[in-house]
Amino acid sequence: MVYVTYHIPETGLLALFSTTLLTASRISVLLVVLALTFIFPLIFRRNIVDKNGHSIPPGPPLRYPYLRRCPERALQAWSRTYGPLFSVWMGNQLFVVISDARIAKDLLVSNGAIFSSRKQYFIKSQTILRGRAITTTPYNDKWRQHRRIATQLLTPRAIQGYASVLDYEAHILIRSMYYGTGMGKLPINPAHFVGRYTLNNMLTVSFGTRTDSTADPLTESALALANEFMDLTSPLSNIIDFIEPLQWIPTTTRSRARRLHDGIVEVYGAMIMRVKARMDAGEDVPDCLVKTLLLAQEREKLDWEDLCMLAVAFNLGGIHSTSGVIMWFLALISSHPEVQARAHAELDSVIGRDAWPSAEDKQRLPYIQAIIKEVERAHAPFWVPPPHYSTEDFVYNGMYIPKDTALILNCYEIHHNEEKYPDSFAFKPERFLGDTLTCAESSNLPNAMDRDHWAFGAGRRICPGIHVAERELWLAISRLLWAYDIRSLPGEPISLEGYDGESSRKPQPYRITLTPRHDRVHALLEGEEEVTLMKF
Numbered sequence: 001m002v003y004v005t006y007h008i009p010e011t012g013l014l015a016l017f018s019t020t021l022l023t024a025s026r027i028s029v030l031l032v033v034l035a036l037t038f039i040f041p042l043i044f045r046r047n048i049v050d051k052n053g054h055s056i057p058p059g060p061p062l063r064y065p066y067l068r069r070c071p072e073r074a075l076q077a078w079s080r081t082y083g084p085l086f087s088v089w090m091g092n093q094l095f096v097v098i099s100d101a102r103i104a105k106d107l108l109v110s111n112g113a114i115f116s117s118r119k120q121y122f123i124k125s126q127t128i129l130r131g132r133a134i135t136t137t138p139y140n141d142k143w144r145q146h147r148r149i150a151t152q153l154l155t156p157r158a159i160q161g162y163a164s165v166l167d168y169e170a171h172i173l174i175r176s177m178y179y180g181t182g183m184g185k186l187p188i189n190p191a192h193f194v195g196r197y198t199l200n201n202m203l204t205v206s207f208g209t210r211t212d213s214t215a216d217p218l219t220e221s222a223l224a225l226a227n228e229f230m231d232l233t234s235p236l237s238n239i240i241d242f243i244e245p246l247q248w249i250p251t252t253t254r255s256r257a258r259r260l261h262d263g264i265v266e267v268y269g270a271m272i273m274r275v276k277a278r279m280d281a282g283e284d285v286p287d288c289l290v291k292t293l294l295l296a297q298e299r300e301k302l303d304w305e306d307l308c309m310l311a312v313a314f315n316l317g318g319i320h321s322t323s324g325v326i327m328w329f330l331a332l333i334s335s336h337p338e339v340q341a342r343a344h345a346e347l348d349s350v351i352g353r354d355a356w357p358s359a360e361d362k363q364r365l366p367y368i369q370a371i372i373k374e375v376e377r378a379h380a381p382f383w384v385p386p387p388h389y390s391t392e393d394f395v396y397n398g399m400y401i402p403k404d405t406a407l408i409l410n411c412y413e414i415h416h417n418e419e420k421y422p423d424s425f426a427f428k429p430e431r432f433l434g435d436t437l438t439c440a441e442s443s444n445l446p447n448a449m450d451r452d453h454w455a456f457g458a459g460r461r462i463c464p465g466i467h468v469a470e471r472e473l474w475l476a477i478s479r480l481l482w483a484y485d486i487r488s489l490p491g492e493p494i495s496l497e498g499y500d501g502e503s504s505r506k507p508q509p510y511r512i513t514l515t516p517r518h519d520r521v522h523a524l525l526e527g528e529e530e531v532t533l534m535k536f
């Protein structure tokens with residue numbers, strides 16, 4: 001027997017097996033086993049029943065190894081064939097896919113006691129986050145404890161405590177773009193500016209620090225870690241998550257995931273130690289997640305891995321999601337001049353030009369609010385959000401959902417429901433005019449069809465960063481609109497369909513121009529300098 005000791009991409013696995021590990025007869029056996037495995041649902045689907053004879057929801061006859069790119073498209077097509085609650089196997093995992101808002105509420109919210117756990121994915125949960133960071137923790141006392149401690153900093157009241165920092169970072173975003181474009185003269189790709197904005201917000205909340213330029217090495221390393229996390233953890237994209245034997249051999253995905261785990265511990269572990277050193281030295285450390293964790297460490301019995309993974313939880317959950325929405329906003333607004341003109345008119349008549357919008361102006365600017373909700377609907381950062389996982393057998397409308405089923409909220413299909421969002425593929429902020437609720441308030445409405453959208457998930461696992469994300473988006477988007485006329489470049493159309501990378505979050509790279517709309521822009525921006533907060 002020859003053992004393979006180098007890393008191999010999964011796509012080459014069968015070829016490698018055949019040449020190095022197996023004899024010809026073993027290949028035949030393997031092929032038969034694989035064939036049987038993949039047609040298993042075809043034969044047995046109807047035989048999976050509970051004690052009262054209820055079958056699992058209908059679904060495609062074959063078993064799939066994974067869905068690589070744009071899995072939301074396959075989920076949408078299947079939901080149109082098999083209905084709003086269908087089932088599908090990825091390798092050894094049964095998924096039930098929810099494509100209707102009412103069903104989402106019935107299962108994930110009303111029956112949250114049963115549908116609030118997380119599958120222990122090999123890559124995301126076992127290898128990268130070790131069942132921690134809130135998002136991968138199963139539904140148990142540890143998850144309750146970690147979510148309680150960490151989210152103390154994310155409540156609307158807690159946010160008031162660092163509201164001035166969020167305000168400042170939005171200022172710096174607009175300012176850095178102003179000077180980055182040579183005061184509006186040069187086109188830019190906004191990705192790095194927007195990435196640093198959401199990174200700085202999360203660094204402030206988590207570590208009480210920030211980066212003071214796009215050249216800061218922490219900008220590069222933290223954004224790269226968050227990016228790699230997004231690319232590696234899509235819930236349906238890793239074959240290795242669903243075919244267990246692949247987890248025993250050294251593949252590219254496995255080694256990337258291990259490197260990412262090590263990178264997180266190295267970068268963020270070192271930052272925790274520096275906060276600790278300052279606290280031990282009696283320095284005045286700003287309130288932040290790490291300070292809260294260190295103060296609670298003994299009482300709450302948090303080990304080193306708990307600390308590292310909790311400290312990074314907001315960075316992994318809150319950087320690319322929020323920056324993805326801003327990047328889609330810039331892409332959409334530069335392609336819809338009529339929407340932009342209406343937003344400018346609202347800003348000019350309500351706010352004027354002497355000052356720019358603040359967090360308190362939200363209710364006075366309903367059209368800008370509607371634009372943000374429409375971007376979140378049209379390009380939710382998680383078309384396939386982290387699945388919920390069932391901890392008991394359940395029967396819903398005569399359909400059996402066995403314990404240990406992964407439930408996917410099919411955001412793509414729910415956000416393109418023509419009953420709720422007519423002409424759903426068009427960008428139409430006016431569909432949200434009259435909706436003055438925050439996304440957090442809207443998620444609590446009793447009628448699921450009244451909820452604005454499902455971009456932040458649902459039920460007990462709903463995004464705990466929802467309040468801070470809403471504030472970040474408001475400050476950035478309302479001020480970008482106040483300050484700039486945002487345009488695409490002649491001859492460089494922006495793709496409003498294609499996604500960049502493997503995570504289905506960011507638009508493909510593009511360039512825009514940001515022309516200051518009036519003289520007050522310069523006056524307002526030149527006054528503010530970048531500050532260094534508790535520099536590491």
Ligand code: HEM
Nearest residue numbers: 134135314317318321322385456457458461462463465469
């Ligand atoms: C536009 C921005 C954001 C969007 C669209 C978003 C969306 C989501 C979604 C869909 C989930 C899964 C919910 C579910 O399972 O039902 C989630 C979970 C989570 N998000 Fe966000 N998020 C955003 C920003 C943030 C921010 C700023 C933070 C941190 C401050 C954050 C931290 C988390 C955490 C820790 C979880 C895991 C919750 C758990 O499993 O209990 N997110 N987010």
